[in-house]
Amino acid sequence: MTPWWKNATIYQIYPASYKDSNDDGIGDLPGIISKLDYIKSLGVNAIWVCPMYDSPQHDMGYDVSNYEDLYAPYGTVADVEALIAGCHARGLRILLDLVINHTSSEHAWFKESRASKTAAKRDWYIWRPARYDADGTRRPPNNWRSFFGGSAWEWDAASEEYYLHLFAVQQPDLNWENGDTRKALYESAMEFWLRKGIDGFRVDTVNMYSKEQSFRDADILDPVNEWQPAASLVCNGPRIHEFMREMGAILGKYDAVAVGELPNTPEIADVLGYVSEKEKKLSMVFQFDIVDIGFGPDLRFNTAPRNWTLPDLRRRVRCTQRLMDGTTDGWSTAFLENHDQARSVSRWGSEASPELWARSAKMLAMLVASLSGTLYVYQGQEIGMVNAPADWDVSEYKDVDSINYYSFVREKSGNDPVALDAAKRSLDHLARDHSRLPMQWDGSPNAGFAGETAKPWMRVHDNYPTLNVERQTLDQTSVLSFWRDLLRVRRENPRVFAEGVFVDSDPLNESVFVFEKRSETQKLFVALNFMDEVQAVDLKEKLDQPFQTLLGNCDEEPLDALLPYEGRIYLVEV
Incomplete structure (x- = not known):
């Protein structure tokens, strides 16, 4: 029997920015509970809630000071219990974030x-x-x-x-070599919540618990800087799979799902070590091949906006799909956005006009929903939310990563305006802050995220009067309506959408991404134009058998051309 999570869509929620129920400017669990019917209406199967534990919030809750209590502005343990009950009453499952590489320095x-x-x-x-x-x-x-x-x-x-501290100064790394530490973590961070009925975890930095114990210097990869990237010494360490088996045993006891955040692990054999079904460790992992495209080689933000090519994106998609090609017993995920990424439309689509914005948002939705693996959708992605406007001052950025990078450039450059302008443009394109702007529910002040008199913890995007859930709910051609149709089609054809074998038919094409998905009885043909100009494409030969158009984001369907940012999904019975 196929586990429920293999053909599932999981909706990620960032508590601070989702819905504020008491007008203090910070989202909270009662706010999430008030939106469960909306979440259910999307056609998703589960939610994943980012950290809501007690925390001084130096890294937005990824610095936990008490695993068994809540950050007071978010609510109480009783609110978590109500959220669990509310999800289960609607047939939704719930995953919590598991942050156990480090704690807060205030723990x-x-x-x-x-x-x-x-x-x-x-x-x-x-x-x-x-x-x-x-x-x-x-x-x-x-x-x-x-x-x-x-x-x-x-x-x-x-x-x-x-x-x-592999992350902020306020996030000291735990010593997983100590068995007592691990036992305390398993009890306080895992079993405390599993006993309350949650259905699993998203596991933060899952491959960093075992460090190389000599603590030797990292190789010099960035000669300009004193401090060097050390991923090869802190990721996938010598005891990591021993630790994963211990965690897997606990998850198995509760029949719980676990999706691990797995950066810096490019080889498929190494990924399989975490998700092979016979190993009984993790259910699946997040691989970052796609979302890391365009990052700087040593520092994430040391790059120019839109520094990517379609052949590179295609190659990265292929890498994430290899686990589901029928030759392994592993499983992975499909996603374009999360709380650590800028908005996908701003990175790969268009904001040049309302028409191209909506069309490119739908095209990107078709890309990610057509890939194999468990699908993850981040709050606001379903309405095509975009990055903060470039004319906002850098002071609007709140994330520790953004602040540290801008300060680093200021110090290194001697406050050079050219260098600072380049840093700002990079943040405008890639900062984590963009995904953390408040959810845009309606056209009222504060976008319905909070009441009119509240001051949201982050500024609401300027476009909320026209880009919001309420407006799109009333429009059958909206991005939101398209996502609902897309998720319905994916649910109806799980073997070819979530489980099909991916085949890229033209990996060097720099404008159009055409690929196939194959199951025993069906084929998908997905055609996506990543350019703002009409592109010639020959679909006649591929569609030589009777076919059905499942979805498209334009009205006309000539088989020899795609409009700017047009996408189509065809189904062929074989």
Whole structure:
């Protein structure tokens, strides 16, 4: 029997930005509960809620100070229980975010760990002594760079050692080599919530728990900077699969699903180590081949906007589809957006006109929904939300990654306006902030995210009067209506949509993406124009058998051309 999650669509919710029920400017769990009927109407099978745990919010909840309590503005444990019940009453499942590579520096465990070198929980985190230059200058234990920039080590003056933080200074890494640490994590972060009836987890940074234990310097990949990327030493470490088996045993006890965030793992054999069905570890993983396109080679934002080509995008799509080609027992996911990515229309579509915006949003929806794997849709993607306007001041950016990068450029360039302008343009294109703007529910002040007198924690997009759920619900040709039709068609044909074998028919084409999906009895032909000009395409030969047009984003269907950003999905019975 096929597990429910293989043919599912899962809707991701960022609590702070979804729906504010009490007009304090911050989204909350009662707000999510109030929108469950809307979520159900989309045709999705489950929701994934980003971290709602107690946290000082240095990284929007990915710095957990108490796994068993909530960030007060979001609600209470009772609200989580009500959300679980509300989902299950509607036939929806619910996944929570599992953040266990690190905690907040305000977690009780870390407070005890840093109390002294002999503290009972000292070894629950990763502490190392300083290195000293010949002149006595104190240095961190190695040259590892934090994923948010700067050294991955922070000096603790009280206990006179450095602690490791692969992310923000306020996110100290847990020491998974310590069995007591793991047991406490499994109980507090996993079983506490599984016993309440959740259906699984999205597992944050799932391949970083086992570090290379020599803690040697990383290779010099970025000679200009003192701190070096260390992914090869902190990802997919020597004990990671031992840890995954322990977690898998807990998940199996509750028949829970788990999707792991798996960066820096390009080889299919390594990915399969996490998701092979016989291994009983994770159900599936997020691979980042597609969404990482156009990033800088060493620093994410050290790049120019739209620095990508269609052949590269096609190659990356093929890489994510290999797990579902019928030769492995693994499983993966299909997604274009999440809380860590800019909006897909702004990256790969068009905002040049309302017509091209809507058409490109639908075209990108056809791309991702036609791919095999479990489909993930991020809040606002279903109405085609776009990046913040480029004329907003950089002060509107709230994310720690954005702030750190802009400060880094300012310091390195000596406040050079040309360098800062380039940094701003890169943030305008790729910043995580864009996905965190409040959800646009209607045309009232604050877009219906909060009441008129509230001040949202992030500024609402200027386009909310015309781009919102209410307006699109009333329009049968809207992006929202298209998504609903698309998800219905995907549900009705699971073997060829979610499970079909992907075949790219013209991998070097720089304008048009035509691919096939094959099952034993059906074929999909998907034709997508990624350009703002009409493109010639020969579909007659491919559609030599009786075919059905499942969906398209334009009225006319000539088989020799595609309009700008046009997309079509054809079904052939074989």
